[in-house]
Amino acid sequence: MHEIEPFFNWRHLYTAEEDEQSPFYGRDYSEFEYSNTVYNYFIHPQWDAFESSTLYLKILYADYDLNYCIIELIGEWNDAVENDIMMLKRNVIDPLLAKGIQKFILICENVLNFHSSDVEYYAEWKEDVEDGWIIILNAPDQTRREFLREKIGHYLLFGDVANWRTFQPQHFFQLVDNQMLRLT
Numbered sequence: 001m002h003e004i005e006p007f008f009n010w011r012h013l014y015t016a017e018e019d020e021q022s023p024f025y026g027r028d029y030s031e032f033e034y035s036n037t038v039y040n041y042f043i044h045p046q047w048d049a050f051e052s053s054t055l056y057l058k059i060l061y062a063d064y065d066l067n068y069c070i071i072e073l074i075g076e077w078n079d080a081v082e083n084d085i086m087m088l089k090r091n092v093i094d095p096l097l098a099k100g101i102q103k104f105i106l107i108c109e110n111v112l113n114f115h116s117s118d119v120e121y122y123a124e125w126k127e128d129v130e131d132g133w134i135i136i137l138n139a140p141d142q143t144r145r146e147f148l149r150e151k152i153g154h155y156l157l158f159g160d161v162a163n164w165r166t167f168q169p170q171h172f173f174q175l176v177d178n179q180m181l182r183l184t
Helices: 084-098 120-128 141-149 169-183
Strands: 055-063 068-078 103-115 133-137 157-159
Touching: 055 084, 055 169, 068 084, 068 169, 084 120, 103 141, 103 169, 133 169, 141 157, 157 169
Parallel strands: 068 103, 103 133, 133 157
Antiparallel strands: 055 068
């Protein structure tokens, strides 16, 4: 897992640590000191911690004019034990909502599994994005089934964009936004 880095080809366009509106503004990263783990497996130091011991993320891009952000996640999404959705909602999503973000693209191809608990925070998040949406992209089949089995699909949508890394962020967002217009 330590070799899986957050997607870096948009770093010349956006970095959360340099974005004054980002919850990760001012963070410093080491390329050599590995300290965060998912179940005793070190992960790359570029991933951001948000008070979960099993799930980490990276805000790859945020556009406050078009009110969207693209977030990549890695690890295990564990609401049952770690209450990851509460930590994600309070420490990352709420600050972004306060800055006007209403459309959330969550790239979950490195989320290994999902353990459910209450759906309260998902319902709250859905209510908070009045004119927006939340989509989980590219979740592994097992993880997607676990989300859907727990009825999380009432609050989040699921999809796939196999070649998302070949797009510039604004084109990727436009592709997903167009798909969302057809679904909602």
